[in-house]
Amino acid sequence: MSVDGQPVLAPVQIGMTGYSLARVKLDAGPLADGNHTIVGSDRVGIGVYGLQDFGSYWVVGGLDLDHL
Numbered sequence: 001m002s003v004d005g006q007p008v009l010a011p012v013q014i015g016m017t018g019y020s021l022a023r024v025k026l027d028a029g030p031l032a033d034g035n036h037t038i039v040g041s042d043r044v045g046i047g048v049y050g051l052q053d054f055g056s057y058w059v060v061g062g063l064d065l066d067h068l
Contacts, residue, residue, distance in 0.1 A: 001038065002040070003024050004031055004036050008022045047061070
């Protein structure tokens, strides 16, 4: 898997679930502010979070939801 063409290093397996977790810091170099592209051989889900002097946020991304 890669983020903006940079490989994601050392994802951690989550027990015996078949899933893994990786954290990618997006605040320096080619991974600074703006739009980002994730490429992988399997489906991925993302959560984006940040901290500021006056608060914090967490946004779920990468969802492919259908209308019911």
